[in-house]
Amino acid sequence: MSRFNIRLAAIVLVTVLSAAGYAAAKGGGGHGGGGHGHGGGHGHGGAHFRSGGHGGGHYGRTHFRGHRAVATQNFRSGAPSSRALARSMRHTAALHSPGMRTRIAAGAALAGWHYGRSGSGWWRHGNGGYGWVGPLFWPFAYFDIYDYAIWGNGVGAPFWGYGYGDIYAGLFAPYGYDDLAFYLPPRASPGGPDTAMDRLAQMCGDDSRDIAGLPIDRIQQAIEPAETQRAALDDLASVSVTAARNIKAACPDKIALTAPSRLASMQQRIEAMIAAVAMVRPALDKFYGLLNDEQKARLNALAEDQQRRAAARRSNRSRSLVWSCDAAQPAALQWPTDEIEARLRPTDTQRPRLIALQDAGAKAAEMLKTSCPAGDTVTPPARLAAAGERLDTMLQAIKQVRSALDDFYGTLSDEQKAQFEAIGPRRTADQADTRRRHSRRYGF
Template sequence: MAPRPTPQIAAPSRPSAPPAASVRPEQPRETLSRQASERQGRIDHLQQRVQTLQSQKPEGARAQREQQRLLQSQNRLLEREQRVQQREQHVEQRQREMLSRQTAERQTRIDRLQQRVQTLQSQKPEGARAQREQQRILQTQNRLLDREQRAQQSDLARQQRLGLQAPAATVAAAGAARGRFGAHFRERPLAQTQAALVARHRGWAPRQAWRHRHHAVFVAWLGPVFWPYAYSDIFDYTFWSYAYEPGYWAYAYDDFVDTVFWGGDSPYSAYASTNPYDYPQAGGDTRARQRASVSPQTLQQLCGTPDKGVTAWPLDDITSAVRPTPEQRALLDALKTAAANAAGVFKDSCADTYALTPPGRLRAMMNRVSATLDAVKIVRPALENFYNSLSDEQQARFNALGPNIGDRSPRRQEAGAQEASAEGCGDPKSGLTQLPIQRIEAVLHPAGKQKEALDRLGEATAKGVEGLQAACPNDVPLTPVGRLEAIQHRLEAMLQAAKLVEPALDEFYATLSSEQKARFNTLQQRAGS
């Protein structure tokens, strides 16, 4: 029988200092903080032991030699820990410098790409071939820009994991579309995003956008008028939701909250994040997009006769398509009367001049939303009576009306409804609630009663946005009557949100000095400061 091998027993070794740990770039902030805290704790403990040994006065040569040996051992451990600490701090500093340099270089590339896109968009080439070439180059530049912006967001997330502080303007730009109702719609193909931007930037009414084969978008301001096309939108969206941007209501919510703090165009909106000059540039240079220009004639039509021109309801087209019976014609006449009465409530909701103060802007929006809600309440009963009187065939012909935009097939409309339902209504809306309050605090430096009033404004804003989230439906109703009912709920939520914010905003604004009010009134221009 072969002898059993003798087991090898390792000799005990003295405990040694922990090995030097290098700071890995992808270690999370909590891990690095814990490691640094533990190392500092060991250093403090070793320093205390060294001081204790140094204070002792042992008797006898042997005791003194033992004390000296222990002191040297503790000093070596202390020096080793301090060297590792210095090395970690040096590595972290190098990471800070590297990430800061990368962030600056990437922002420079983004700025350059945005300028190229802006230049291409401003060009008007002649001929189909030149237009196709321009479109190809524009798509390429947009793809590069989108790639750089995604990489920038990854860099910022990495800096956050490391606990590093990124430049404020870069953080604001990269986080522009996060925490907002319209955040989901930034991920669509660039061509769709650019088309929406063009329609909004030019302030097109739905019918004007459709003539250019664009979906209608939410236009927040046309000159001094908030939601200029509200009269036609509440009807056109009711029947032809497929002809509107899927994110129409998401952008409406964002604009409604944004306008209070930022004015006509927020530098952080989802639309702004697709345009080179819509959010702060590197170096703090802020270029705000100008509101779409409006002529006195257009303003008069929007305010004085909203049931005429590009905002008129196509009741004659409905009559031709449906061919109502005598009983149905009476109901259609009642709908026409309701439409005219609804147009009347808009006449007093237009402002002659653009409000330059946050409280003034809020009240202008409240007047407009209130008028729109009144119009819906006037039209809804007449619309329900007329639509419910139609046969299935008539309803089908009614639903087939509308602009030649997009695919109207049931499958496509169902997909559009799913896209619109993915608005992220339940996600935190920090971009609407926290960001403006933080910027106000950074720009105005409120103290004492001002700070308390600002805190109350932040709470009221958060409650108002919660109400908007609650009115955000999980899907788009499939019938016109259902869609108009959903519109009414949304308008009621917007008005309720405004009523929550109004007293808190008035209170805070009243506490400000003249200089602070001037800064608050131009908060958008100071967004990159």
């Protein structure tokens, strides 16, 4: 087996193992809310995913949905195949559980890392998930919006784990070129089994009604709607599917290889999510406004029951889906002043722009911290509105950092750009080296 195929098999193995426990999760609510929008541009550099594209570098002529190409090969004896991965991802019980989505994304984010199954990357969220999974920003974004809006903090808290740390990881990406190769399928016949890239595409957006649709039966059973209310609920479900299709259409079509193009990709993703909220809010407000007080109480009780179920599924040893919006920034997200100085050796002309970039990052972090809600919101319309406000703030933070980055990056030589892009991967490699030394020392 070639080294490349071994790497792809590793992705399949790690992600399947991460998703293998979905049956124990036993569901967790359907989904609504999608997104639309293509703003933000593509920035500098990047390699196309689409077959026949004109991307730069050695990653051209591939696509997120890829050539369906991985043969059923094992990374180790008894390892699941890519078909097993496809089966796991098709189970809506797994995808409807925030905890399982977190584990699936974590497995995919670290699939190319030696310590992917037991370690943790420096860009990890407080709940154990990852904002960046290879070239993809915000896996399962559609689900996270919906879970928070409909079910509340206990189920949808992953939404609030996104913030400045993800912008930082966009600036100083944890993945190098070789790491990103893990997320590309080899060429093969179109009739081959689903690939890891197919699964990455599903993390970006899925528009199937089984995935995107609201849990109509459960809501109807809880509130016993009148005819007018049932029609409004059907409209809300239809809008949610349309929004899901739009957010899928806004998924990136190329790998971003530079910091400017990564922030452009982030901006495009957030703009699509903002459009999703704008699309779903009127339908949700109309439906909720038609309910009487008793029906609203029943719907809120359904959300509380969902939160209790989610809490019961967590083991004492697992990390909770904690409310982490205003958590203190970890040391890993400190500005890499020394590394930038040593690697780039900025000139007197470049230094003011570098300082402006650092200041923009600090302001973005403060903006996002102060935008955290003071307490819980208890109704779906209020939660969806809060999600929209948070996304608006995140968009402004990204734009602010992106503007300063473009100004600074444009002054760099090719060598300086390469050195800048090497900061994040070097940190990832150093972390892996530290874990190896720790393992040898303590016999793990």
